[in-house]
Amino acid sequence: xxxxxxxxxxxxxSGGYRRYAWTGADADxxxxxxxxxxxxxxxxxxxxxxxxxxxxxxxxxxxAAVTGSHLDSVPDGGAFDGPxxxxxxxxxxxxxxxxxxxxxxxxxxxxxxxxxxxxxxxACVGSRLTAxxxxxxxxxxxRDGDGVSLPQAMEATGYDPDAxxxxxxxxxxxxxFVELHVEQGRALDLSGDPVGIASAIWPHGRWRFDFRGEAxxxxxxxxxxxxxxxxxxxxxxxxxxxxxELAGAVATFGKVSVEPNxxxxxxxxxxxxxxxxxxxxxxxxxxxxxxxxxxxxxxERNGIDLxxxxxxxxxxxxxxxxxxxxxxxxxxxxxxxxxxxxGHDAGILSESIPTAMLFVxxxxxxxxxxxxxxxxxxxxxxxxxxxxxxxxxxCS
Numbered sequence: 001x002x003x004x005x006x007x008x009x010x011x012x013x014s015g016g017y018r019r020y021a022w023t024g025a026d027a028d029x030x031x032x033x034x035x036x037x038x039x040x041x042x043x044x045x046x047x048x049x050x051x052x053x054x055x056x057x058x059x060x061x062x063x064a065a066v067t068g069s070h071l072d073s074v075p076d077g078g079a080f081d082g083p084x085x086x087x088x089x090x091x092x093x094x095x096x097x098x099x100x101x102x103x104x105x106x107x108x109x110x111x112x113x114x115x116x117x118x119x120x121x122x123a124c125v126g127s128r129l130t131a132x133x134x135x136x137x138x139x140x141x142x143r144d145g146d147g148v149s150l151p152q153a154m155e156a157t158g159y160d161p162d163a164x165x166x167x168x169x170x171x172x173x174x175x176x177f178v179e180l181h182v183e184q185g186r187a188l189d190l191s192g193d194p195v196g197i198a199s200a201i202w203p204h205g206r207w208r209f210d211f212r213g214e215a216x217x218x219x220x221x222x223x224x225x226x227x228x229x230x231x232x233x234x235x236x237x238x239x240x241x242x243x244x245e246l247a248g249a250v251a252t253f254g255k256v257s258v259e260p261n262x263x264x265x266x267x268x269x270x271x272x273x274x275x276x277x278x279x280x281x282x283x284x285x286x287x288x289x290x291x292x293x294x295x296x297x298x299x300e301r302n303g304i305d306l307x308x309x310x311x312x313x314x315x316x317x318x319x320x321x322x323x324x325x326x327x328x329x330x331x332x333x334x335x336x337x338x339x340x341x342x343g344h345d346a347g348i349l350s351e352s353i354p355t356a357m358l359f360v361x362x363x364x365x366x367x368x369x370x371x372x373x374x375x376x377x378x379x380x381x382x383x384x385x386x387x388x389x390x391x392x393x394x395c396s
Contacts, residue, residue, distance in 0.1 A: 001087050005032055005071075006079060015370040016076025021114035021125070022050075022153035029071040033111045036090050042109070047170060048163040049129040050113035050154065056093070057106035063175035064106035065394035067092065067386065070115035070126075070345060077116070078372025080182040084360060084379065086111055088180045092387040099387075101395040105175065112345045119144045119153070121206070121273070122312050127345040131352045132166035139164055145257075171352045176323055176393055179346040180358045180386050182374050186365035187338045194381040197327050198319055198357035199337040201347040203284050204277035205313035209236065209253075209295060212305040215260060215268035227303040229270040230258070232295065239294035240274060247287040249278035250341060273311075277341040281316060317347040320354045327356050330392035331385055342367070358385055 009017045009025030019025040030052060037044040037054030044054045057064075069085025089109040096103075113126035120142040128134035140161075142150040151161030183189075188196050211229035237253045244251035255273040274291065278284035292308050299306040328335065338359065346355040360374050360382035374382075 001036060001090060005029070005083055005087065008032065009073065011076060014076045017073040017079065018075060019071060019073040019077075020119040021072055022119070022150075022157050022159075026072060026113075027157060030111070033071065033086065037109070040090065040093060046159075047130070048160075048165065048167060049126050050159055050164075051126045051130060052111040052113075054109045055106065056108070057103060059106055059108070059173050061106050062173050064108055064173050065390055066108045066110055066174050066177045067179065067390060068108075068110035068112070069179050069181060070112045072114060072116050072118065074116045074118050074368045076370065077118075077368050078182075078366070078370055080360075080362070080372050080374050081184070081367055082115060082181075084182045084374065084382070085180040088360075088379065088383045088386055091383045092390055095383060095387040096391055096395065099391070101391050103394050104396045105394040106173070107390070107394050108174075115345055117312075120150055123206075123343055124345055124348045125150070127348040129164050130167045130170065131349055132168070133348060133351070136165045168352075171349070174353045177346060177349055177353055177355045178327070178358065178386070178389055178393070179344055179355070180360065180382055181344060182367065182372065183338075183359040183362045184340065184342045184365075184367035186362070188336075188359060188361035189363045189365065191336055193334075193336055194361050194378040195331070195335045195385045196338045196359040196361075197324060197331070197335045198340060198346075198359060199324070200319060200339045201314070201317040201343060202277045202279055202339065202341045203281045203314065203316040204275070204341065204343055205284070205288070206311045207274040207276070207288065207292075208309045208311050209233070209272045209274060210307040210309075211236075211270045211272070211295075211299065212307075213268060213270075213303070214266070216266045218264045218266055221266060226266055228266050229302075229304050230267050232298045232302045232304045232306070233270040233272050235298040236272070236291065236295040239298075240276075240291045243287050243290040243294065244276070247278065247283045247290070249276060249283050249287040251276040251287055251291060279339065314343055314347060317350050319346070319350060319356050323354045323356045326392070327358070327389055330389050335385065358382060358389070 009019035117123035213229035
């Protein structure tokens, strides 16, 4: 499975993956998912929001055990973030069948659409729509860098954008959702454990900073006469690092667009996107307020107009303690609890259904990069742990 999936959407120059929502690479991943489901006798369907489901048993019976993750990527992302969870789900089903386990509840493997938000700038679109945390009207406003809207992208690949929206009936079928994911840090590497259980997801969000100045000639305009938004943006980037360190948080300007984007032109607009996360809401509030205050101070000094828009926000997610504790019992106490600063579909769904997460050791701690890695032995340990969990939740 891993070898078949590994070539899809991989960029030959960077070695990273470019599997963006509603593109050819995304379609190829969806075809791979359907083929894996059908090879195991599962019934595959795509829901109204573009998420794929592979069912064993009658979905309408309710109290289903569901696992899975996503197959899309960030720009030049690694091989494991998302796909490890989907591949491991199919492998865990294979392991349960090898054991002779009998399912007493419906079971499903899922591939959530557009989890990374690489194309339209909002993470977890598929699960947000399903859970009613993103409205149809809001989804219709999403556009990629070329101005293509989400409904246009869906329609171009054969899906009906008019159907998107909350899907409470589907969520009501699910008794528990368990997502396996490569760890995006080094906690397990430091503790020496191949697998861990998520305790909580840090509160996090994305903010867009629009710095508007005045375009002018780079060679003839005196420094004193410039209204250069790039200067204010750069000062804000440095402020973000400083304020994050002071607040015990993380803050990153990882995406920027410039107009008119000419080598010999002073920009008229610099638009930067801030991603910030913290262990507690209070720390996140402190760091984002301080970054905005610093940006406004520099903007005023440099004659720059500033607009700040919060594009997305997810509060702290405490995974349901009962399900989390059940996973701990099933795994015999051999998996430590750890928090994470990364968002996941399991976090989005946690307000609607019981969710939990398993993490597989990442010795480099690197994620969202081609250097992302998990050793085969640890991946297999993750499969066994997931199979143990599913057997405890859904099998006799």
